[in-house]
Amino acid sequence: MSQVPLVVDPEKRLESRSSATHKRFKPSADDEATQFLWATYLDQANNYDKLLLEGWKGDMGGMLLFSALYSAILAPFLIESYPRLQADPADATVAILTQMSQQLASLSNGTTFTSESRPPFEPDTASMVCNTLWFLSLALAITCSLLATFVQQWVRDFLHKTAVRPSPIAKARILAFSYFGLRRFGMHTFVDIIPMLMHISLSFFFAGLVAFLYPINRPLAYLMACILGIFIFVYLGLSCIPLVYLDAPYRTPVSDLIWRFGIMLRGFFLRRHHHTEEPNLTEAMLEASFKDYKERDRQCMKFTMKSLNTDVELLPLLWAIPEAVIRSSTEVRAANLELIAPILRSPDPDENIISRISAFITVSGFSADPERQNMGMETALRALWSLARLVIDHGKKQLSTPNTTTPVLWFDRDLLTTFERLGSAPTSYVISAFALVRTSRLQSFRCYIDAVANKLSTETSNRERLRMAKDVFEGVSFGDIHWTSNLFRQHFSQLGITLRKGHATGISDTRAEELVKDAKGHVSELQSPGRWKAALMFVLGEFLFWTTSLKVIPFEMDLTHDLICDSIPGVFDSEQTVEVEHDEAEVSLLLRNISSFPNDVPEEVFRLVFQLAFSTERALLSRDCRGIVITYLYHMGRIVWPIDLRWDRRNDVGQCILQDIRDSDSQNPSLSVILIRSIYHALPITSLQVPQQLRDFAMQIFELIPKASEQFTQDRWWHSIEAYTEWILCKDILNRLDTSNNDTVPAHDPRLMDDVCSLGRRVFSDDVQTPKYPSSGKADECRKWAEEIKAYVMSINLLMVSKFISINCDTDDPDGRVYMGDWVGMQCWLFNYSGHIFDDVQLQFAKSVRTLGSIWNQPPAARRVFQESIWRLSQHWCWITNVESAKILLEVIRQHKDSRVFFRGWIGHEQELFNRCTELTEKAKAGKDLAEDDLLQ
Known part of the structure; x- marks a missing residue:
């Protein structure tokens, strides 16, 4: 048996300690990756x-x-009480002395004394x-x-x-x-x-x-017993009260025992407090705090406002408001309105958040500390903007709900005066907040009018209707009408007079009925969308006037604009135009007073001013307004090409140009012509379809071309615009006709045929007739008509190609610019086409190509795009059937081949065209020789 060494080698001890250390927990790579979790x-x-x-x-x-x-x-107390548990020595001494005295007395009396033994001590x-x-x-x-x-x-x-x-x-x-x-x-x-x-x-x-x-002392003992009873009673009461009322602040350690016992006893407390699980007392109290909490939350908000005495204390609350009421750029936290409403409605200035903000921005607006001033003003104005947005969203829902009787929250009129006194405030926040406050007041005004209408329609007596309507009507005054509308003011005044007459004592039922009818008539006029459109236009005009005048982008400009427009449903409806009176539309002419240079007016601001202007017909009829639009977009096109017109959903820009052409009073016809091209490119033609908005605009230009005055037709770009207009209509016809499949017989569409006839009469001579759909409806005749109508439309297509080539060959633009239009679209329809094309059109195409070839080596260099693209028009050129055209094209191709500078091999399908033209000329020559031989014979 080996012996265990008594002394351990220090090195081995270290090695042992090291191995023990290695056995300890060390986080792996996966563990390290979860450290943030x-x-x-x-x-x-x-x-x-x-x-x-x-x-x-x-x-x-x-x-x-x-x-x-x-x-x-x-x-x-123990020191005083524990001696009672044992015999008292003083009692023994007293007993002995008593016995001795008794013995002495017995001796003196001569009697016998008998001593009694003392009983043992018992406490x-x-x-x-x-x-x-x-x-x-x-x-x-x-x-x-x-x-x-x-x-x-x-x-x-x-x-x-x-x-x-x-x-x-x-x-x-x-x-x-x-x-x-x-x-x-x-x-x-x-x-x-x-x-x-x-x-x-x-x-x-x-x-x-x-x-x-x-x-x-018995009485004192009874008193202490009563105190003990009261103590026990109070203790049990403090133990049981939190079991019945979970919000009670009282609790003892016995409370938890009673709660558990009550749960075991058929779930008594669970049934009382509507619990489905078995929580302990603390969990039950916590869960109860989340039930029926809304009223407590309101009281908390009031307490908070009351407690914030200084601006420094108020600032964190104002900072928190936007997050509390705004969910995203399109949504608000409508549920939180119940939390905010008490401090919005409170008549106490110390509790009313609007009054506090008004006082805050008044003090901050005149602060000597610029940094504090800007920070405080931005925070307060953003909070006010957020609250106004929340109230406007609530008002929209209320206006959309039938039988609304309660007006929305009302911003104090003094707040507008506070805004007017602001000097060097953060302008972008002031403009937006001021606009939404005005919008909210307008919305509230409208809700009051609707409430009056509801009171006049209730199921009660006419006198009671008039009385209730007057009570609601007193919530607004004539001074709240801060926009220009003589008609609105007139009906508002008459409504007030009518309701006051109905409130007089002693009026008959017949008279009350007449007054109710009269009041309903005035209310109906006041509820007209046109009256409220004028009011919102006033707010928009004021909002955009300060934006353009101060050259500043307001806080959340686009969102603020949309909130104003949507605040009263049915007013700014894009599907229909709500008309306003002449005096109400004056604000829409703000457009004529702004700069026409994008450097002065940013594009996003211009769009809003433009939308305000064309919310009525006044701007379209104003030559100055149209001139500003056309000039501004022309300058914009020089910066960004193509310009973005997706925001112009109703094509009001196009209507400006059309109105200029109709009236022949354009301030700058050349810019109008260029803008037509900009619109064509802003609404691009795809390879498969023509947008409906572009098609409608092109059709209107097409109809006005013959009526255009010389100030338009003499412009160097006019003919290219004319050709491109015709091509847009041609491509629309091609899409609807579907000429891609030569075996397809297109369905007869009278509207389509009208468009084909209109375009054909414009581009062809009177000798070319539009094929008519066979009345018999036979298959062979329909197939023949299909071939003819396809040839007719494809001839127009090739004619458009010829026009664009000729126009760009004749251009005298000083910058050497060419206008290709939808060149790719023109090519794609011809590329695989194998049908017939009119001889005259083929000849015109060949002549245009020859003209292009004659200026091959002349500027502009952009013509080379045409020169190289000509040979890609067709894959097989089978639609070239005219011999004279073939000879001209052969001549151009030979010139191209003989050019040492520009010819670097065949381009596209130039070889196929050369073979096709050679075949046609050789057949024609052979036929001519055969005819001459027949004549000789």
Whole structure:
């Protein structure tokens, strides 16, 4: 047997320690990747544990102090009471002296004295009860002190173990291990028992005090018994009240025992408090706090506003408002209106958030500290903007709900005066907030009018209707009409007069009925969308006027604009135009007063001003407004090409050009012509279809081309615009006709045939007739008609190609620019076409190609795009059937081949065209020689 060495080698000891160290937990790579997850757990767990353990430490510290004082108080009582448990020596001395005196008396009397033995000592019942209770009380108090000391020690040990390792994952696992052990061994219950023992100790003390006083002084003992009874009654009451009313602040350690007993006793407390699970008392209290909380939340908001006395205290609340009421750019947190409404409606200036904001921005607006001023103003104005947005959203829902009787929240008119006094405020926030406040007031005004209408339509007597309507109508005044509308003011005044007449005493039923009818008529006029469109236009005009005048982009400009437009449903409806009176539309002419240069007016601002202008017909009829639009977009096109016109859904820009052509009073015809091209490219033609908006605009231009005055037709770009207009209509016809399949017989569409006839009459001579659909409807005749109509339309297609080639050959643009139009679209329809094309069109195409070839080496260089694309028009060129055209094309191709500078091999399908033209000319020559031989013979 080998012996164990007594001395261990130090190196081996280190090696052993090292191996033991390696056996310890080390986080793996996967564990390290989860450290942030565990860090989140630690944050939450530490918060919970810190509150729990700190609470235990505080409770145990108080328990130690109380038990020490209590034991010190109890000790003198014990010193006084425990001697009653044993015989008193003074009583024995008295007994002996008594016996001696009796013996002496007997001797003097000559009688015999008989001594009696004393009974053994037995303490009285009161002393036994008193001392028993007091000693038990002392023992419990000392036990509580010991247990409290243990709890403090265990808490310190728990905190030390959970903080000994720095790694988040190690710390988290130690914390979880220790906490679940704490729960497993019921330390929560252990801690709850300690104060319960102290309470029992106090009960024993009071009971012992009664027993102590009973043999000494009965009345005093009865008094202490009553106090003991009251103590027990109050203690039980404090224990039971939180079981019935979960929001009660009272609670004793017995409360949890009674709660558990009540749950076991057929779930009494669960049924009372509507719990489906079995929570403990604390969990039940926490769960109850989330039921019926809305009224408490409102009171909290009022208390908060009342407590914030200074601007420094108010600022955090204002900072939190946007997040509380705004969910996203398109949604608000409508549910939170119930939380905010009490401080919006409150008549107390100290509780009303709008009054506080008004006072805040007044003070901040005149602050001597610029940094504080800007920060405070931005925060307050953004909060006000957010509140106005929330109120406007609420108002929209209310206006959309039938039989609305309660007006929406009303912003104080004094707030508008506060805005007007602001000097060097953050302008972008002021403009937006001011606009939404005005919008909210308008919306509220409209809700008051609707409420008056509802009162006039209720099922009651006419006099009662007039009385209720007048009560609602008094919520607004003539001074709230801050926009220009003589018609609105007139009906508003008449409505007020009518309602006051109905409120007079002694009116007859007939007269009341007449007044109700008259009031309904005025209300109907006041509810007209045109009246409210004028009001919102005024707000928009004011909003955009300050935007353009101060050259500043307002806070959330687009969103603010949309909120204003949508605040009253049915007013700014894109599907239909709501007309306004002449005096109401004056604000829409703001467009004529702005700059026509994008550097002065950003595009996003111009769009909003444009939309305001064309919300009525005044801007379209104004030559100045149209001139601003055309000039601005022309300059924009020089910066960005093509310009973005997706926002112009109704094509009002196009209507400006059309109106200029109709009236022949354009301020700058050349810009109008260029803008037509911009619109064509802003609404691009795809390979498969022509947008309906583009097609409609092109058709309107097509109809006006013959009527256009010289100021348009003499422009160098006019003919290219004319050709492109025709091509747009041609491509639309090609898409609807579907000429891609030569075997397809297109269905007869009268509207399509009208478009074909209109275009054909414009581009062809009078000799070319549009094929007519056969009336018989026979298959052979329909197939023949299909071939003819396809040839007709494809001839127009090739004619468009010829026009674009000729136009760009004749261009004299100083910058050497060409206008290709939809060149790819023109090519794609011809590429695989194998049908017939009119001879005259083929000849015109060949001549245009020859013209292009004659200026091959002349500027502009962009013509080379045409020169190279010509040979890609067709894959097989089978639609070239005219011999004269073939000869011209052969001539051009030979010129191209003979050019040493530009010819670098065949381009596209130039070789196929050369072969096709050679074949046609050789056949024609052979036919001519054969004819000449026949003549000779």
